[in-house]
Amino acid sequence: MSVPGSGVAPRLPGFYSLIALEAAGSTNDEARALAERGAPAGTLVWAKRQTAGRGRRGRPWESPIGNLYCSVVLRPPVGPAVAAQLSFVTALALGEGVRESLPPGSVVRYKWPNDVLIDGGKVAGILLESQIGEKGLLEWVLIGTGVNVASFPPGTERPATSLSRAGANLSVVDVLTAYARSFWTWFVVWERDGFGPVREAWLRRAAGLGEAIEVRLPDRTLSGTFDALDASGSLVLLTSHGRRTVSAGEVFVGPRAARHAMGNG
């Protein structure tokens, strides 16, 4: 195994097979190519920088040196609706993995389903991609994670932050190690005990729970109160037109959502 830059090897659980790269187009693309060639669960691609980093729907993800870019291959024997719970597993793993390194008083929150916020700023981007195989089960699922360790992009639609900005004195290797260990812990809990414990831990730090939020759907925006997370992970929203269960959409919390909560349905 070669380790870019630092020469310090992350000490990871035996589950992982680390592939460390100086640069990649996108770690998810590298991991996808490996998964399609049969790479086992636990294959972990880490790049010092990305030249074509991307987020959801092909949005570019700025990927300078100093932040973490990694993707892991998993092969859980489940269908896509259940595998989607890995969104929560991943956010939880990252939040819990770095939380103890933050200064006292820092606030870690999870925004449905997989955004990690520190003191209100988005600190990471998580991109889950899967391939459906025969019998409706997944062939593989990739979890790509970009963590703002040293820097974050300015001028984003919603506030962003970095671990450095939030006061955590961590290197990229520190973050990779903490995240990978924490992910392994929560992934095992999810595989063994189901979504329940993950759901409970996520809800303890849920952003906007019990508050007015907005959910942007492809064709419209819903406003209401974030009431609960159902047993599958869908967001339960109380709107002026009744109870809605949302399985896909973009959530907005905070004053912007509160302003609109009384208007729309």
Add this chain to the structure above:
Amino acid sequence: MALSARDVIEILRTLDRLGYRRFRYEQDGARLEVDAMAGGEGEAAAPGTASTAGVAGTAEPVVVEEPAAASVPAGAPPAAAPPREGLVGVECPMTGTFYRAPAPDAPPFVEVGAGVGAGDTVCLVDVMKLFNSIPASVAGTVVEICAENETRVEAGQPLMWIDPAC
């Protein structure tokens, strides 16, 4: 056969893990019914809120009902009849948002009239930020795309029809 408390807890855990919301099991006079949706339409149900009942009855095969959002096994009967004989559907595996292209400014994976190979990705469905590549189950020609881009699609609904004969 009597189910012990431990058996019931194990079953509930397994159901939760698999994402099943409704389950009925009958054997040798014991019956176990779980309905995690109990409490009203659309009611959010936490794991562990399932109800159980043990009632004497005759032995019946195990019945497992898939939740609305669960995977639909390949080979299950399609939710809708094909527009004509011989077409093979691409079924939606779970409720989510349908995307025809990998990015808003990228060309669609397929258009009507396009030839596809078995296993080729023909669309994406997003559920809780998991983007699932949906493959064609057979080689052929796409003759109909049944869902609009970036709209909600339901588990089991046909997303496309493929003519394997051409």
